[in-house]
Amino acid sequence: MAILELMQINLLSPMVLAFGLGIIATLVHSDLKLPDELYTTLSIYLLLAIGLKGGIALAQTSLAAFWAPALATLLLGLIIPLVAYAIARRIGKLSVADAAALAAHYGSVSAVTFAAAQTFLDTIGIRYEGFMPALVAILEVPAIVIALLIAQMAGGQQGGDWREAVRELLTSKSILLLVGGMVIGWLAGPRGGKEVAPLFVDLFKGALTFFLLELGMVAARRFRDLPTAGLFLLGFAIIMPIINGILGVWFGHLAGLSLGGSTILGVLAASASYIAAPAAVRIALPQANPGFYLTAALGITFPFNLALGLPLYYTLATWITGGA
Amino acid sequence: MAILELMQINLLSPMVLAFGLGIIATLVHSDLKLPDELYTTLSIYLLLAIGLKGGIALAQTSLAAFWAPALATLLLGLIIPLVAYAIARRIGKLSVADAAALAAHYGSVSAVTFAAAQTFLDTIGIRYEGFMPALVAILEVPAIVIALLIAQMAGGQQGGDWREAVRELLTSKSILLLVGGMVIGWLAGPRGGKEVAPLFVDLFKGALTFFLLELGMVAARRFRDLPTAGLFLLGFAIIMPIINGILGVWFGHLAGLSLGGSTILGVLAASASYIAAPAAVRIALPQANPGFYLTAALGITFPFNLALGLPLYYTLATWITGGA
C-alpha cells in the first residue's frame, strides 16, 4: 500500500478520530471531563492487557529468536538517551537538567503508542512477533536511568534523589503490570487466556479508543504551552522520533525481526514516555521544567506518532527490511 | 401485539427492572451507592456509543430521506417549549422562571430514554432509521434556547447569563459526544466500527442496565419532593409527555419516518432532558427552583416514559402510521 493510503487508514481509525475529538473538546472549552479514576483504570487495564497478550503469545513461541531483539532493544535504550542529550545540549542549548529530562523521555517508551501500533498493523493485516510487549518492558527503564546518571555526572541534579527515582522506577506500575501481566499470561497459557479474553482481548481496541479520547484532551491542554516552548523544542519533538524510528526499525531488522516486528521496534524507539519518565524525572530532576518535557512528549511527539508516525515507520520498515 | 403484552415485555426487561431495583435501594435506605465517577463514565460511554452507532449507520444510509425528519424535529424543538411554557404559566400559574425552566426540560431530550426506546424496539423486532441519533442532537439544544429567550423577554431572568448558558450548551458534553461520536462512526465506517463494536455495541444494553440502576436511585431521591410539588406538577409531568409523544409520532409520520422511526421521534419529543437542560437552566435561570424541574423531569416523567411510555408511544405509532 502507498503511504498516503496508509495515512488515510490510520487517520480514519476510531482511535485516532477519538484522539482528535478529545483535542476539539479542549479547544472549544467543552465541559467534557473524564474522571481521573477512569483514566487510571484504563491505563492499568491497557498495561495489563498488553502484558497478558504478550505472555500468552510467549507461551506459544520459541524463545530462541528472542535474545537478539532483546539485545537490540537494550542497545537502543542506551544509545537514544545519549543522542537525545547531546542534541538538546549542543543544538538546543538547554540546561543539563532539561536536556537530561528530554533524554529520559525520548529514550523510554509509550505503551499506548505501542498499543496503537499493534492495532494499526492488525488493521492492515501485518503480523509481528508475540514477544513484542517484552521489548516494551526492556526499553522502558534503562534510558531513564542513563539520563539520570548523565545529569548526575554533569551536575544537573540538585535536591533530587536519583537512587530513590530508580528504585521507584523498577517497582512502578507500568513495569509491574507489563511484566506481571506477561508472567500471568505465560503461566496461564492459552486456556487461562481464553477465560479472560472477553475483557482483555475483545475490549482492547474499544478501551484504547476511550483512552485516546482522554489523551487528546490532555495533549491539547499542552498546546497552550507551545508558543513559549520555542522552535527548538518543536523541531526536536518531531525530528527526534523520526531519527529514533529509523534506528529502531534498522536495529530490529538486524536482529532478525519480521517486517511487523521491525515496525513496532521503530515505533517503540520513536515514542516518548509520558507515564514512567515524568514521574521519575520529577523526583530526580525537580529543577527540570515539566512544561518543557511534557509539552514535547505529550503535546507534540505523541500526536505526531499517532497520526503520522505509524504509517511512516511502517513504510520505512518496508524499505529497510525489503518488505519481508 | 396488544399493548398489555408490550407493557409486560417492557416491564420485565433487565433495564426497567434494574431501574426498579435502584428505586427500592433508595426507599429501603440501602447503603448501596454507585461512585459518581461510574455514573459519569457510563453517561459518557452511552452518549459516545449512541453517536458511534448512528454514525456508522449514516455511513451506510442515503441522506435523501434525512432532511424531512430533521426539519420535523427542529419544528418540535420550537413548538414544544412554547406549548409547555403556556401550560405552565396559564394552568400552573408558575413564575416566569419556573415555567421557562419546565419548557426547556420538556422541549429538550433525554438520551437515555432514547437508548431505552432503541432497546425496546430491538426486543420486539421493529426496525428504525439509522440516523435517529442525529435527531437526538438536533432536538437537544433549540428548545433550551427558546425557553431561555422566553424568560429573557418575559423578564424572568435575574442574575442569570443566557448568552453564557447558550455557549456552554453548544459545547456541552452531550452534544460533543453525540455529534463527535457520529462523525467518528461516519468517518471510520463499518470496518472501523467493527473494531470497537465489542465495547460500544455488545456491551451497550448491559451498560444501560447498570446506568438505570443508578438512575433509579437518583429518581427515587426526587420522590421525597413529590408531596411539596403539588398536583399541577404531577399532572404536567405525565400529560405533557403524552401530548409531546403524540406530536412527535405524528410529525415523524408526516416526515416519512417508518413505524420504528416515528415511535422514536415520539419518545424523543415525550422525553424530558435531565443532563443538558438542568445545567443550562441553573446558569441562566438561577431563581427557578431545581426542586421543581428536576422532580418533574427525573422523578416523574423519566420513570413514566421508561415503564409505560415506550409501549404507549409505540402503540400510538401503530395507530397513526397505520402499522407501516
Next chain:
Amino acid sequence: MAILELMQINLLSPMVLAFGLGIIATLVHSDLKLPDELYTTLSIYLLLAIGLKGGIALAQTSLAAFWAPALATLLLGLIIPLVAYAIARRIGKLSVADAAALAAHYGSVSAVTFAAAQTFLDTIGIRYEGFMPALVAILEVPAIVIALLIAQMAGGQQGGDWREAVRELLTSKSILLLVGGMVIGWLAGPRGGKEVAPLFVDLFKGALTFFLLELGMVAARRFRDLPTAGLFLLGFAIIMPIINGILGVWFGHLAGLSLGGSTILGVLAASASYIAAPAAVRIALPQANPGFYLTAALGITFPFNLALGLPLYYTLATWITGGA
C-alpha cells in the same frame, strides 16, 4: 483428577495469578493503586452478575429440589458461628467482642470466594445447581445476627447498636444486589438475560481477575499485622475454614446437592465474609479489634481458600459424595 493436578490448574488460573501479582505489588511497595471507585464498581458488578446468573438459572429450574439445600444452608448459618465462638473463647481466650466478631465473619460468606469456586468448577468441567447464588444470600446474614446476639447476651457489647446493625445488614448492598439481581434474572428470564450477557456473563471472569488484583493488594496490607496476630489466629484462620468446608460439603450432600453443588456449599461454609460482616461488626461491636478479624478473614483465610481451599473442598466432596 488428583488433588495436585487440581491445585496446579487452580494456581495457574489468571484470577489466582492476579491475586498473587497484587500481593507482590504491595510487598515491593509499587506505586500501583487501583482507584477506590474501581474497587466499588467491580464489587457491585460481581454481586449483581452473580445474582443475575442465578436468577436466570432459577427461571429454568424446578424449585422442588431447593428447600432441602436452603434448609441445610440456614442450619450452617446457625451452627458455624456457635462453633467458631466457642473455639475463639475457649481455645483462643479471646474477649467476648473479638470472639463474636470472628464468629460473625466465619459464619457469613464471601461472594468473591463463591465466584472463584464457580470459575474453578467451570474450568474442570463440573456442573452445579443453578440456585447456588440463593444459598449465598441465605448464608450471608443469619450468622452475623447470631454472633451479635451472642455478644449481646455475653455482655460484650458496649456502645454498639446491634438492632441498627441488623437493620443495616438486611438492606446492605451485598444482599440488595444479590437478591435484586436474582429477582431481575428470574423475571427477565433467558431472553432478557441474553441482552445483558455480554456485560454480565462474558466479562465475568475478566472482571473477577481484575478484582482479585486489588484484593491481593488489600490482603497483603493485612500481612504486616500477622506478627502481632499470634499463633492462635493463624491456626484458627486455616483450620476453621477446613472444618466449615467439611461441614458444608457434608450438609450439601445430605440435602441432595450434586458433587459440584456440595463443593460450592463447602466453599461457602469455609469462606469468611469481608464485606457484610466487617461493616456490621464495626457498628455493633466497636470494641472488637478490626486488626484481628480483618487480618484473619482477608489476610489468611481468603488467600488460603483461593489458592488451596478450592481444590481441597472439591476433593473432599468427591470423597464424601462418592464422586456423584
Next chain:
Amino acid sequence: MELTTVKLVTIIAEAVLEERLLHDLRQLGARGYTVGAVRGEGTRGVHASEWEGKSLRIETLVAPDVAERILQHLAATYFPHFAVIAYMADVQVVRGEKFRGKQ
C-alpha cells in the same frame, strides 16, 4: 460589610459512622454540613475504613455553644472505640444568622 465570627468544627471519622454523625450534628443544633473524602493515619492501628473506602472529613459552621457541645459529644461517644478526631476554630462569615440560628 458586617462580618460575624462563628465556629468551624472539623471531624475526621471512619466512613461507617457517616449517617450517625450527621444525625448527631443536626440534633446538636448544626444547620448544615459539608463532607469530603480523605484517608489518614493516627495513633490507633488499623481501622475498618482502611480497606473499605475512604474516611470522612465533615465540616460544620455553628454557634460557639453548639461547637462545644459537638466536641463534647464526640469525645464521649466515639473517641473510645472509633477512629475519630475533631477540632474547632474561629472563622468569619458574612451572614452569621444562617449558621447560628436555632433550627
Next chain:
Amino acid sequence: MELTTVKLVTIIAEAVLEERLLHDLRQLGARGYTVGAVRGEGTRGVHASEWEGKSLRIETLVAPDVAERILQHLAATYFPHFAVIAYMADVQVVRGEKFRGKQ
C-alpha cells in the same frame, strides 16, 4: 523563620459555578486557588449539584483586603440564588509575598 499572617478564604459552592467563581477570584486579586470535591446539605433544599456530581470546596490564600472583597462579592452575586457559602480565617505562611502581592 519569618511568618506572615494572610487570610484563607474557603468557599463551598455547587459545581456549575466553578468556572465563574475561579474567574471572579482571579479578578478580585487571588493569585492561586485549590479545589476539592465535597457534598453537603444546608438550609436551602435541593440544589442542581445534588444529582449531577459533587460540589466544590475552593480555598484561596489572599491578603485581608482581597479576602473581604471576595466575601462581599460572593454575598452579593451568588448567595441569593445559588447554594454557596463562604468563610475566612487567619493563617500563617512562610513567604507571605507569594499570596499577597498584586497580580
Next chain:
Amino acid sequence: MELTTVKLVTIIAEAVLEERLLHDLRQLGARGYTVGAVRGEGTRGVHASEWEGKSLRIETLVAPDVAERILQHLAATYFPHFAVIAYMADVQVVRGEKFRGKQ
C-alpha cells in the same frame, strides 16, 4: 470540657511527593495526618501532577514547635522546585496530648 490549642498545618503538594512528605512529617514529630485529593493553580506554571491525577491536601495536628519545624523544612526542601504551599493555624481540640505528645 477542657480544650487545648494545637496547630493545624495544611500542605498542598503535587502527588509525586506523597511518600516523602508523610515520611518527613513523622520524622519531624507529627503523630497523625489526613490526606485529601485536590487540584489547583498557583503562580508556577504546569506541574507534573496536572495531568497525572490530583494533588494532595495534607493536614496534620501538631504542637506549635513541631508546626514551625514543618513549615521551615518544607520551605527549605520543597518550595524551590516543587509545587508546594503550606500554612498553619490555631485550632482547639478536646484531648491535646494525642497530638502534642512526643512520638
